[in-house]
Amino acid sequence: SLDSDSKTNLIVNYLPQTMSQEEIRSLFASIGDVESCKLIRDKVTGQSLGYGFVNYLRADDADKAINTLNGLRLQNKTIKV
Template identity: 40%
Template sequence: MGTKIYVGGLPYSTTEAQLNDLFAAHGTVQSARIITDKFTGQSRGFGFVEMGSAEEAKKAITALNGTQFEGRTLTVNEAKPQEPRSGGGGGRGGDRGGRGGRW
């Protein structure tokens, strides 16, 4: 198990400092990030916390998953590696060339 944790169900008003404090009770927090919309800057309601060790991460997941935080139920689990994005025009064209005339 890694040390990076996904935290979903966060209230949109949650700050990174609050997220840090929430997890600090369960071990050493290396970093705490709230994911925001790149255009509006508004929280997207989830974030990631990196703990000091795999044991601390497991302890935090066990303690916090399904608990209430400011009226919302948290989803806390091991973060999955980010899927590589396809390099292209958003799926346009496929394997048919995507450019050119009628054919």
């Protein structure tokens, strides 16, 4: 069975490289309470690798984020949640 953590933790792919961790957090926080948000960056250059993780406090907010934000176009990218 899925543990409760995996129901609230989302991986977000195809993020625009110019988007900051704060911008990603505020986008996902428009759906519900975000516990944590991590943008994955290249260790050497600090450049965004175009994906990250968003963890919600509630599983129903995570579901809503998938339904609302998956396929959203941001700049020249279509994000996958």
